[in-house]
Amino acid sequence: MSTQGLHRHRATPRAPALAPTFVPAVWSLVLTVVVLGPMFTSPGYLLLRDAVSTPRSYLTDSALGLSDAAARAVPQDALLAWVTTVVDGGVAVTVLLTASLWAAGFGAARLVSVLLPGSGVPAQVTAVTVAIWNPYVGERLLQGHWSLLAGYAALPWAICAAVAVRRRAGGGWWALAFWLGVAGLTPTGVLLAGVTAVVVLAMPGGRVSRVGRLVGAAALTVAVSAPWLVATALSGGGTEADPAGVSAFAARAEPLLGTIGSVAGLGGIWNADAVPGSRTTPWALIGTVLLLLVVACGLPALWRRRRNPVIVALAVVAVVAVLGTTLGATAPGLRFGEWAMVNVPGAGLLRDTQKWVALLMPLYVLAAAAGVGALRQHFTPDRARSDIAWAALSVVAVVGALPDLAWGVGGQVRPVRYPEGWQQVASIVTAGEGDAAVLPTGMFRRFDYSGPVAVLDPAPRMLRADVLQTGTLIVEGGAVEGEGARAVDVERLLLDGSDPSELTARGVGWVVVEHGTPGDHGRSEETLDMLTQVYSDDDLALYQVDGAWARETTGRNVAILAHLLLMLVVAAGATGMLATRLHTRVSELLRALAGRLRRDSRKQA
Structure with missing residues (x-):
């Protein structure tokens, strides 16, 4: 056998082919289980600050957003009302929360493979860790914002879908529809994913008309936002908000960090009680430095890729998120926010400014992944072993930065x-x-x-x-x-x-x-x-109370149709992705079969 043939034979091993997908997926699941551990150990219901799961929920007017209060829990409550007709509500919320954290981690790995091809499994594992193990996740868990984490999880997937649309790759629009629909579990979630996808699609380049892709993305964002948009239009709830909420929900400075340091470290939630214990001590500074060091190691590598418009878009979004959130906590920012609460309909949706810190996550996971290769290039020439070593060191640093995220954020997230x-x-x-x-x-x-x-x-x-x-x-x-x-x-x-x-x-x-x-x-x-x-x-x-009657609610059927539109978009997106995947797989098998037949015919000849 020739040396060339031997190298060709060794270049196509079968067993390791699953590693690029299998390892990050499993690691994401491991971290998810470690974070949510108490939720799996005993039956029960998540009841923690804003999180309320019950054995059964019902499709009330409030669940449809038709009360005179803001439609903040739409369509989340309606989804649980339908789901709990067949599944216990405690199980449903635990499954949805588990799926969200797992998807956030695995989506980060997928984003790395799309935008940093060839970076390798160790880099993807590092990205998974940054996406799941950070203060934003811990604080939102403690605040009870489990459905917001679904929007957080959809971010990297929506970006990958937008990249596929730009490249005119198969299934791009279907994937974008599905992940925007997943993010649509809350108004904030769909804004996070929708705005990021639109910015990515607005960047120059690509094989699809910029106007066409922006119109398509905007149409999908509106479609998956239909439940809360329709509810707000029908009920008028939440069109004005108390200006006092601006200062109450502004980002908060953590020990020794200041507001901008807290925000840059993916922390700073307004509620000082809804934070992991380590973030209330000087360890907040050490943990933030550790996280930012892991991210900073890869920033020069991303800078060298600045001709990639998608990476530029994510950097711009991240910078705006940090500066906007920080400025929102300053005196001029608070005054502007108070004015908006009174004069801009629906501005109350934006009052919890620290929510938008989620927009940093895509850039951070890319930088952390790029940092693995950068460290290897500077310090160790042996790629295979050094990538694993540097990734392990990065993972230890990220986990050590927030040690009490484990086991339900120190046992607080429990049924x-x-x-x-x-x-x-x-x-x-x-x-x-x-x-x-x-x-x-x-x-x-x-x-x-x-x-x-x-x-x-x-x-x-x-x-x-x-x-x-x-x-x-x-x-x-x-x-x-x-x-x-x-x-x-x-x-x-x-x-x-x-x-x-x-x-x-x-x-x-x-x-x-x-x-x-x-x-x-x-x-x-x-x-x-x-x-x-x-x-x-x-x-x-x-x-x-004797003599009371059921009130007639205007527009209830219209509100239900808006929810059905969201479900239709999600179902269509899932079906389209599956069909695209099957078509691709069948095509690959047919090409492989045709190639084998040609080789056999040549041998017989």
């Missing part, structure tokens, strides 16, 4: 069990006999079974009837008023001990009293004494 009374009350309350009011007033609760932190009241997700809540948020330094005017009126009636006929006139058919949690009851006992008590135990009491 809880509801008292039996919730199931009893949920089985009694119907949707046709009026809406439900709750006591004590307010949206947040502190139950013994949910732990020491304040959690969103589970009643709106637990009951078939719409639950009236004001949307007012209690934050450090005061309160941020919500948009639920009708709920404010009903709360006032209960606190004043008004006659039940006043509740009946406002469509209230039920009053749920939640025991064991602090809050204002006012003179509500005077009203409750005139109502019919239909259930009571140590945790809950349920009263029925």
Whole structure:
């Protein structure tokens, strides 16, 4: 056998062919399990600050965004209402959260393979680690923003899809439709993915008309945004927001870092209690330095690729995200934000400025991956072994930067069990006999079974009837008023001990009293004494208001159609991707078969 033939034979091994996909996928799963460990160890439901999962959710007007409050949980709540008809809500949320973190990591590896071809598996593993193991993920988990992490996960995949569209590669539009739809689980998610995809598609170059690809991306973004856009148009909820929310939700400086350092380190969430313990100590500085060192090692390599318009686009997005978030926390930025809350409809969606720090992730994972090759080139000539060594060192640095992200961010992200009374009350309350009011007033609760932190009241997700809540948020330094005017009126009636006929006139058919949690009851006992008590135990009491009726909701069918449009886009995208993949695979097999037949015919000849 000739030397040339021997080299050709050794260049096509079969076993390692799976490594470029298999290893990053498995590593992403490992990190996901390490982060979410407590969610897999016992049955239960995620009930942590803004995260509320329940055994069963219902397609109420609030779930469709048709209340007078902002449609912030649309279409998330409607999705859970449909899913929990066949799957327990605790299982559904755990699966969705697990899929989100896994997809974020594996998507980072995919982004590296697309934009940094030939970088190798160790570089992809480093990218996976940066995407999953960072302060942004930890803080959003602790804040209970599990659905926002779905939008975060969709970012690298949407970029890959936009690159495929630019290159006119098969399935690009289908993939973009699917991942924008996944990001559409929350309004913020679709804006994160949609804006990034549009910026990538707007850059010069590519094999498809720039106007055509921008129109297509804009149309898809609007289509997957239909649930909350339609809900806002029908109900008018959230068109104005309390200016106090601007300073309350501005990015926050962490120890020894300042605001810009916190933001650049993928941290700085507004709630000082929703942070891993290590970020409340001087380790925040050390951890941020470690993360940024891993990223900085690859920035020169990315600079040398500055002719790639996609990398330039991601760099621009990242810089704007850092500067915009930081400026939003300055005095001029706060004044501008307060003006926008009053004068710009829907500006309330932007008030949590630290959410946009997610836009740094694509650039950071690329830089971290590029850094593996850069370190090898500068310090060690043996690629195979040194890439693994430098990747391992980078992974250790990133994990060490935030050691308490492991095991549910130090055990805080864990399932809880509801008292039996919730199931009893949920089985009694119907949707046709009026809406439900709750006591004590307010949206947040502190139950013994949910732990020491304040959690969103589970009643709106637990009951078939719409639950009236004001949307007012209690934050450090005061309160941020919500948009639920009708709920404010009903709360006032209960606190004043008004006659039940006043509740009946406002469509209230039920009053749920939640025991064991602090809050204002006012003179509500005077009203409750005139109502019919239909259930009571140590945790809950349920009263029925006689004569109440179900309110007619304008546009409910239109809102449902908007949700169906989103599901249609996601289903079409998934089907198109699968069909494209199958077509490609069949074509490869046919070409391989044709080549074999030609070789056999030549041998016979």
